[in-house]
Amino acid sequence: MQYLEGRKYVVQAIFLAVALVFATRLFYIQVLDGSYKLAADRNTLQRIVQTPYRASSTTERARFWCRIRPCTT
Numbered sequence: 668m669q670y671l672e673g674r675k676y677v678v679q680a681i682f683l684a685v686a687l688v689f690a691t692r693l694f695y696i697q698v699l700d701g702s703y704k705l706a707a708d709r710n711t712l713q714r715i716v717q718t719p720y721r722a723s724s725t726t727e728r729a730r731f732w733c734r735i736r737p738c739t740t
Contacts, residue, residue, distance in 0.1 A: 696703055
């Protein structure tokens with residue numbers, strides 16, 4: 668297995684180079700570049716308030732004492 672010793676170092680060097688490129692790019696995106704922060708701030712959730720509806724109920728004489736309408740409380 669003597670012939671694989673040189674190949675082992677080449678593969679390790681390739682993996683190390685790729686990891687270094689990823690780490691450098693990640694540092695640049697998170698620390699140095701401000702456009703990604705602005706895009707993240709614009710991409711936040713927007714809260715929309717929906718009012719719940721009340722159900723309609725009737726009495727024994729079929730009179731409505733509660734109609735379907737949004738709650739105002």
